[in-house]
Amino acid sequence: xxxxxxxxxxxxxTLPLEVLEASAQALVDFEGKGVGIAEVxxxxxxxxxxxxxxxxxxxTLLNISDDYEILFMQGGATQQFTLLPMNFLKxxxxxxxxxxxxxxxxxxxxxxxxxxxxxxxxxxNFSYIPEYQASNDVDYFHIxxxxxxxxxxxxxxxxxxxxxxxxxxxxxxxxxxxxxxxMIYAGAQKNLGPSGVVLVIIRKDFLASGKTDMPDIFNYQxxxxxxxxxxxxxxxxxxxxxxxxxxxxxxxxxxxxxAVNERKAKLIYDAIDNSNGFYTGTVSDIDNRSRxxxxxxxxxxxxxxxxxxxxxxxxxxxxxxxxxxxxxRASTYNAMPEAGCEALANFxxxxxxxxx
Ligand SMILES: Cc1ncc(COP(=O)(O)O)c(C=O)c1O
Numbered sequence: 001x002x003x004x005x006x007x008x009x010x011x012x013x014t015l016p017l018e019v020l021e022a023s024a025q026a027l028v029d030f031e032g033k034g035v036g037i038a039e040v041x042x043x044x045x046x047x048x049x050x051x052x053x054x055x056x057x058x059x060t061l062l063n064i065s066d067d068y069e070i071l072f073m074q075g076g077a078t079q080q081f082t083l084l085p086m087n088f089l090k091x092x093x094x095x096x097x098x099x100x101x102x103x104x105x106x107x108x109x110x111x112x113x114x115x116x117x118x119x120x121x122x123x124x125n126f127s128y129i130p131e132y133q134a135s136n137d138v139d140y141f142h143i144x145x146x147x148x149x150x151x152x153x154x155x156x157x158x159x160x161x162x163x164x165x166x167x168x169x170x171x172x173x174x175x176x177x178x179x180x181x182x183m184i185y186a187g188a189q190k191n192l193g194p195s196g197v198v199l200v201i202i203r204k205d206f207l208a209s210g211k212t213d214m215p216d217i218f219n220y221q222x223x224x225x226x227x228x229x230x231x232x233x234x235x236x237x238x239x240x241x242x243x244x245x246x247x248x249x250x251x252x253x254x255x256x257x258x259a260v261n262e263r264k265a266k267l268i269y270d271a272i273d274n275s276n277g278f279y280t281g282t283v284s285d286i287d288n289r290s291r292x293x294x295x296x297x298x299x300x301x302x303x304x305x306x307x308x309x310x311x312x313x314x315x316x317x318x319x320x321x322x323x324x325x326x327x328x329r330a331s332t333y334n335a336m337p338e339a340g341c342e343a344l345a346n347f348x349x350x351x352x353x354x355x356x
Pocket of ligand 1: 011076077078079144146149166167168169187188
């Protein structure tokens with residue numbers, strides 16, 4: 001096999017080699033049974049075993065109490081933008097607009113009821129987390145805890161009785177208290193596994209308070225009753241999540257992975273901050289810098305293009321920033337090894353001293 005690159009893609013994103021190899025093996029032959037895991041019924045004992053172990057490990061890793069259901073759904077995080085209000089918006093919901101995905105989530109809710117955006121950082125291209133104060137007497141309050149495109153995160157999670165978190169780009173990368181949330185959702189394709197699976201963690205009393213006048217396939221209560229198997233779930237995707245959860249446990253769990261993520265992010269932020277202004281972090285609000293998506297610009301578009309192409313020659317790929325931010329975005333999810341961040345930081349230092 002060719003050497004693996006350091007893949008800084010924002011998603012779908014790099015996965016641990018051990019996870020890919022174990023999954024590839026199970027795709028061909030699951031536990032020596034002469035059949036692959038993607039070839040067996042979702043109602044058979046092999047897949048049911050995978051699903052149960054996947055839920056159990058997820059529960060252990062995130063310390064999720066029995067007050068919560070764990071669901072594996074489809075349709076991406078984007079589908080959750082619509083299912084959430086379809087199920088739970090009865091009169092009014094509040095949203096915090098901290099980026100493109102948060103804004104899209106709020107927009108999707110508008111056809112279901114009264115949607116109030118209580119704070120918004122679009123005036124400065126989402127380079128900071130605005131001050132906000134949600135009201136308790138709403139159906140729910142929606143936040144995006146990590147803004148994949150703009151490189152910000154909510155360093156602290158607010159208190160709210162019906163808090164909903166889009167954690168697509170940072171789930172399982174830092175310790176969070178699940179008990180603070182009524183519901184968490186996350187598209188898998190950044191920190192968990194392949195696209196096509198969405199992890200949903202939902203408090204049982206909140207779940208029971210939802211509306212039911214909708215087709216079953218959109219109804220969280222029915223999906224929970226059917227244990228994520230109302231129809232055929234993305235079985236192989238869920239298998240990859242299971243391998244990733246096993247891998248996370250071998251790393252020492254979320255606290256251990258978070259410590260590594262802190263070190264990784266610091267390497268790159270230090271390279272930005274010690275560059276005498278050659279690199280400019282796009283996030284004005286240092287306390288809310290993302291540990292998963294590190295965004296910065298160079299002095300010119302020409303230097304940015306040169307940076308991306310020279311980095312690619314050194315096996316560091318997918319560093320181009322999102323079009324509305326420009327510059328560089330280095331996504332440093334759990335599976336990005338520390339060596340990848342060291343290589344990038346060293347390259348940044350050399351590039352700055354050559355071109356400053
Ligand atoms: C924070 C966040 N929310 C939602 C989405 C949309 O996810 P999907 O493409 O799975 O619908 C993304 C995709 O990058 C994201 O980063």
